[in-house]
Amino acid sequence: MAIIDSIRKQIVPIHKEGYIFIAVFAVVALILGWIFAPLGWIGLVLTLWCVYFFRDPPKVVPLEEGLVVSPADGTIASVGPCIPPPELGFGNVSMLRVSVFMSVFDCHVNRAPVAGRITKIAYRPGLFINADLDKASEDNERNGIVIEGLNGRYGVVQIAGLVARRIVCFVALGDSVGIGERIGLIRFGSRVDVYLPEGARPLVGLGGRAIAGETVIADFRTEKPPRSFKLS
Known part of the structure; x- marks a missing residue:
């Protein structure tokens, strides 16, 4: 349980406004990967960037x-x-x-x-x-x-x-x-x-x-x- 709590603390929350965009990026990455593998890797990088963009970390105010x-x-x-x-x-x-x-x-x-x-x-x-x-x-x-x-x-x-x-x-x-x-x-x-x-x-x-x-x-x-x- 302590390990799970530690992992949760390291994961930055994603704002709900980003869910649909992340899903679209992920689907496009899968389609590109099916067409041509290198394009799939590019799509994966862009999907990870989208996840990063919509991060919503807590702040110390x-x-x-x-x-x-x-x-x-x-x-x-x-x-x-x-x-x-x-x-x-x-x-x-x-x-x-x-x-x-x-x-x-x-x-x-x-x-x-x-x-x-x-x-x-x-x-x-x-x-x-x-x-x-x-x-x-x-x-x-x-x-x-x-x-x-x-x-x-x-x-x-x-x-x-x-x-x-x-x-x-x-x-x-x-x-x-x-x-x-x-x-x-x-x-x-x-x-x-x-x-x-x-x-x-x-x-x-x-x-x-x-x-x-x-x-x-x-x-x-x-x-x-x-x-x-x-x-x-």
Whole structure:
């Protein structure tokens, strides 16, 4: 029994959104292998990549009030003032924006950067240019989520990318979310922007790596008490 428990701890959970894609990849791999064996091996590699893409590992989330965690695994693509998308309802005023770019090798489950209540969800169709480009925040298909938190209103924008063609939102208007809780997923390469209320102090820099639900990207606190964490 101890051996079985140890094996279970080593296996990373797969998000249910990925089951159908993994099944399709597996069937295609079998067909390709039946037609020509080397193609079957290529299909197997792609199937394993699909399994890896839809992984949903637990996160160790910091719980102190005033912290903002990354909504996505990936590379920090931008940090600085920017006018939020109009559909979020923040007005024509610049806010601190932190953008996280997810490659096709990053975990794509998105998490809430702060605890609060969902006060708005706004989907906007658009283009599918490279999400690593700054103009992707304006031109690409996106889904905006507004969270009313302790220090004000936060905007979380899921942005489709060059390969991504499906934005999935797990939350609904009026829901309450905890920091680091799952709020959505974007399939196959994308980006998430976070717009922060006044008073946020950014703690990440351009090109840095972030882990969803774990990496603290901003802090509202003037004093720094000892941290506590939860597994999510």
